[in-house]
Amino acid sequence: MTAGDPADDVFSALAARYWHPVARSVDVRPGGVVGARVLERDLAVFRAADGTVGVLDDLCAHRGARLSAGTVDDACLRCPYHAWSYDRDGRCTDIPQLAPEHTIPGSARAEAFRSSEHAGLIWACLVDESRELRPRPTWPVTETGTHWLHVGAVYEWNAQAFRQIENFCDVAHFSVLHADTFGNDEQMEMEPFPVTTRADGYGIAFDYAYPSRDPTVEVGPGQKRPVVGTNFEYRLELPFTVALANASGPGSVMCIAASPTSATAMKLFWLCAFPLGAEVDGDAYEALEARIWLPDRAIVEGQRPERLPLDLVEELHLPFDRLAIAYRRALRAIGFSIAGGPVAMSNVPGSNASGRSD
Numbered sequence: 001m002t003a004g005d006p007a008d009d010v011f012s013a014l015a016a017r018y019w020h021p022v023a024r025s026v027d028v029r030p031g032g033v034v035g036a037r038v039l040e041r042d043l044a045v046f047r048a049a050d051g052t053v054g055v056l057d058d059l060c061a062h063r064g065a066r067l068s069a070g071t072v073d074d075a076c077l078r079c080p081y082h083a084w085s086y087d088r089d090g091r092c093t094d095i096p097q098l099a100p101e102h103t104i105p106g107s108a109r110a111e112a113f114r115s116s117e118h119a120g121l122i123w124a125c126l127v128d129e130s131r132e133l134r135p136r137p138t139w140p141v142t143e144t145g146t147h148w149l150h151v152g153a154v155y156e157w158n159a160q161a162f163r164q165i166e167n168f169c170d171v172a173h174f175s176v177l178h179a180d181t182f183g184n185d186e187q188m189e190m191e192p193f194p195v196t197t198r199a200d201g202y203g204i205a206f207d208y209a210y211p212s213r214d215p216t217v218e219v220g221p222g223q224k225r226p227v228v229g230t231n232f233e234y235r236l237e238l239p240f241t242v243a244l245a246n247a248s249g250p251g252s253v254m255c256i257a258a259s260p261t262s263a264t265a266m267k268l269f270w271l272c273a274f275p276l277g278a279e280v281d282g283d284a285y286e287a288l289e290a291r292i293w294l295p296d297r298a299i300v301e302g303q304r305p306e307r308l309p310l311d312l313v314e315e316l317h318l319p320f321d322r323l324a325i326a327y328r329r330a331l332r333a334i335g336f337s338i339a340g341g342p343v344a345m346s347n348v349p350g351s352n353a354s355g356r357s358d
């Protein structure tokens with residue numbers, strides 16, 4: 001497939017109907033604004049003095065300047081060019097050049113998007129509630145008060161979001177690609193493991209017991225890290241998020257969201273919830289995770305085809321690839337197109353038969 005392929009349009013139109021992280025909460029302080037990007041849409045994410053967040057199209061209605069380069073006055077975002085001011089609903093509240101007897105034209109608006117904060121992340125949805133396909137994903141472990149959160153650095157991968165999610169859930173590569181951290185290169189053979197798909201088609205779960213090595217122990221040349229063993233508990237919330245229990249220690253839950261910046265690129269938002277009392281050094285943990293993400297990124301950015309093939313006759317699937325089979329089937333069932341084939345939109349609420357309603 002090539003750039004501009006209709007399959008990418010279908011991906012983007014459908015993906016726009018889900019919630020995606022756009023920034024880490026910590027990166028948008030009261031009075032601050034940052035730029036973000038979802039599905040080739042540039043956004044300005046700002047926080048008012050009272051802590052509330054606004055997400056606007058990164059485009060001033062006057063002369064198209066970037067609002068993300070502006071400043072926040074109390075509850076409004078002010079354009080850097082002529083200082084027009086917009087509230088979080090996108091309404092223009094001030095045009096300094098306009099004499100007081102003139103009213104602000106109603107067309108002076110910035111497009112505003114719904115936003116919400118959860119798990120140390122700011123999330124946004126590009127469509128209104130009537131067109132949203134799923135509520136914002138929720139990771140309950142981040143709200144119970146029983147865990148300490150480390151919200152990780154955001155990575156940009158030049159890869160399709162589905163490819164990244166599948167990589168994160170691919171347990172068959174641990175012993176090969178991650179032998180320098182938690183992988184155990186003496187355990188190649190795999191037992192089959194059951195994978196269950198929730199009745200609504202949006203949840204996939206599987207557990208995988210694996211004799212992982214302890215990546216936090218430094219060893220000398222030729223020595224092996226001690227085996228600790230991990231029961232990896234994967235819980236996918238389709239299409240773009242996963243919660244993985246125990247990977248960073250017993251009771252920990254790593255949560256990831258592959259936020260598509262386009263049909264073939266993404267930002268990886270991730271965090272880990274550690275049980276209280278099992279807090280870790282944030283910098284050391286971040287450095288360790290970076291060593292794990294790095295080889296994954298190199299592989300996934302190089303995978304061909306770039307778009308995950310949803311037709312199971314493409315690529316070879318063996319019994320230890322059960323997650324990939326379930327994930328691809330589920331993506332297809334919720335309407336994402338088959339690469340190179342017809343578009344399956346019949347299961348998508350509000351879609352017409354052509355699958356191009358967005």
Ligand code: FES
Binds near residue numbers: 060062065079083084
């Ligand atoms: S371009 Fe934004 S106020 Fe003029």
Ligand SMILES: [Fe+2]
Binds near residue numbers: 168177296
């Ligand atoms: Fe990996």
